[in-house]
Structures are given as C-alpha cells and as structure tokens.
C-alpha cells in the first residue's frame with residue numbers, strides 16, 4: 632500500500648480557510664465537501680482529517696495524525712512536547728489579560744487573589760506563577776469575554792486580535808502573556824517513508840511562504856548609475872542587468888523583501904532608478 636501522510640486541519644473556524652489555502656497553494660488538489668470529516672488529495676500522498684482545533688495536538692501526539700496545523704496557543708496549552716515544524720504566518724493573535732475598563736490597573740499584582748476566567752489554564756497558570764501571582768483560574772471553554780459582566784470572574788485571559796470583542800464587552804487589555812500564529816506540527820516518530828513525504832511538503836510550503844514575503848522588482852537606470860543601484864538592491868544573488876534598446880540605459884531585475892522595498896524606494900529613486908515595477912512572485916525556491 633502506498634504510504635500517505637495524515638494531516639489534521641481545523642474543521643471550521645479561524646484557522647481552516649487559511650490552512651486549506653496554503654495546502655492548495657502548494658499545488659495539492661482535493662475535494663472537501665461541506666460536512667466531510669476526511670478527504671484525500673488526488674495528486675499528493677496526503678489525507679486530511681477535519682477536527683476541532685483543541686484535539687489536533689493530541690491526535691498528532693498519539694500518532695492518529697502525522698501532522699497538524701494549529702494555533703501555537705492551543706499547541707502550548709494542550710501538547711506535552713510536540714515540536715513546531717514551521718511557523719505559517721497566519722492567524723496571528725495574542726493571549727492577553729483583560730479587566731473591566733473602569734478599573735485602575737497598576738501592574739500584574741492587580742490579579743493577586745483575583746478570579747480569572749480563561750480557556751487557557753496552563754498558559755495562564757505558568758505565566759502567573761513566573762510572576763509570583765496567586766490567582767484563582769476559572770476554566771471555561773468559550774465566550775470568555777462575557778465572564779466579568781455576569782459576575783463569573785474579575786478578569787479574563789483570552790485571545791485578542793483587533794480588540795473589538797474586548798471593547799464590545801467593556802473590557803481593556805492590560806497584559807499580553809503569549810503571541811501566537813498558526814504552526815505546522817508533526818509526530819516525533821515518523822517512519823522514513825513518511826518523513827520523505829513531509830520533507831517534500833515542507834519544501835513546497837517554504838516556496839509558498841518565501842514568495843509571499845518577497846516581490847520581483849524591475850527598474851531602468853542609466854548605465855553610470857547601475858553600480859550604485861546594485862548596492863541598494865539586495866537580491867537572491869545579484870541583480871540581473873540587461874541592456875535597454877535605448878543606448879546608455881539598462882534594466883535591473885531583482886527580488887526584494889516587501890518590508891525592505893518601502894525603505895529602499897527613496898534611495899533607488901535618488902540614485903536614478905526610473906520606471907520601477909514591483910510584481911508578486913508565485914513561488915520562490917531559494
């Protein structure tokens with residue numbers, strides 16, 4: 632029988648869409664009809680299990696799934712020792728302590744002896760004990776932001792992204808205890824055949840992630856400015872320089888990190904660059 636990897640992906644929620652998009656961008660084709668809990672790729676040896684995100688670290692640890700895509704917050708909360716294979720750069724959020732907005736806050740000692748509602752008792756417990764704070768942790772599985780308003784707790788520790796859920800519930804964020812993003816995790820004892828497939832998958836994921844952070848840049852410059860511009864443009868190796876039909880001018884092509892691009896654009900113009908084009912890269916293999 633052909634070896635296949637089993638990957639656990641969130642069935643529906645904040646991770647599912649981006650997880651499946653990443654797999655598709657890796658050129659892996661599959662059908663996942665509504666309500667399906669299992670699917671198989673048609674052009675790559677991988678099978679999908681669609682699960683609640685909380686169960687993903689456990690399934691990977693037990694070997695029911697070989698791989699999983701999960702938030703780092705859930706991984707650290709639930710797993711006993713799975714290692715992160717790859718940070719995936721989506722579903723970025725933070726786990727924060729929050730209190731009613733009218734309360735005065737002067738530091739973490741605010742929580743001494745207080746009651747805090749959370750779905751992350753382990754992460755919160757570890758954080759508070761490192762800070763030397765004794766508090767009562769009240770575990771609830773969802774709608775945590777409602778807890779202070781109904782007298783269930785004096786503070787909360789939950790996921791924050793835009794902060795609008797806190798705001799709508801009359802709360803303010805007072806301390807960030809953990810920063811999270813989606814991560815790929817894999818079972819520690821995989822046989823060599825599975826490891827081989829995993830490496831192929833990671834190779835594709837790298838190509839997709841690299842392409843997202845980088846742009847292809849093309850510009851024109853007078854020949855006497857080319858050296859200076861090459862000094863400003865970082866590249867995978869060095870820029871490609873091609874002669875233009877117009878005498879004395881060249882076209883330079885390179886790859887630039889998107890963040891660096893905005894920093895360097897002024898310098899490129901000052902150095903004499905013209906007709907600058909920045910285009911997305913579909914895949915990038917380093």
Ligand SMILES: Nc1ncnc2c1ncn2[C@@H]1O[C@H](COP(=O)(O)OP(=O)(O)OP(=O)(O)O)[C@@H](O)[C@H]1O
Pocket residue numbers: 641642643644645646682683684685701702703704705722723724790791792793811812813
């Ligand atoms: N507002 C947000 N912005 C960005 N990422 C988020 C946000 N909320 C949650 N996440 C990330 O996505 C993960 C899944 O969030 P979601 O709200 O879908 O979980 P859930 O309701 O527990 O889902 P499930 O039904 O699978 O148990 C979180 O563990 C976190 O890593």
Ligand SMILES: O=P(O)(O)OC[C@H]1O[C@H](OP(=O)(O)OP(=O)(O)O)[C@H](O)[C@@H]1O
Pocket residue numbers: 645773774776789790791792793794795796797
């Ligand atoms: O800071 P914000 O941008 O408001 O995001 C934070 C909220 O997002 C998540 O819930 P989600 O909307 O996924 O709903 P859920 O309670 O069903 O998980 C999380 O549990 C917070 O409640």
Ligand SMILES: [Mg+2]
Pocket residue numbers: 683684685
């Ligand atoms: Mg969950």
